[in-house]
Amino acid sequence: MGQIPLRLQDLEERVSDLKYRSSVWDTELGKILKMLSESQTKMEEIENYVRRSHLRFEGIPEEAGNHQAILQFMEDLIKTYILDNPLADWTIM
Incomplete structure (x- = not known):
């Protein structure tokens, strides 16, 4: 009978542990x-920074976040640098 209380005490210690x-x-x-959550947030911030930097490098204004603004920017770019250039080589078009 002495072993049962010791075994019970051992089991209680194991449960506690x-x-x-x-x-x-x-x-x-x-x-x-x-x-992990903080790392994911930092990665998203870095991705956004890289995307904005790339847009600036390409000459696309940062506010051109939607497709319509980008299309408008490209249209303005074409009008300014291609259509208004009298020396343009139109044979490639």
């Missing part, structure tokens, strides 16, 4: 998820 480990893992998992 497992609960503690579980809470530690929950905390660690929460930290990892938060770090």
Whole structure:
């Protein structure tokens, strides 16, 4: 009979240990998820920065975020640099 209380006490200690480990893992998992979320946000910010930089490099104004504004910009570009250029070589068109 002496072994049953010891075994019960051993099981209670194991349960207590497992609960503690579980809470530690929950905390660690929460930290990892938060770090992942922050990393994803930073990646999205970098992607947006690169996209805006590329648009500026191409000469497309930043406010040209929609297709209509980009088409208008390209139309203006064509009118300004191609149609208004009397020395343009029209044989390629």
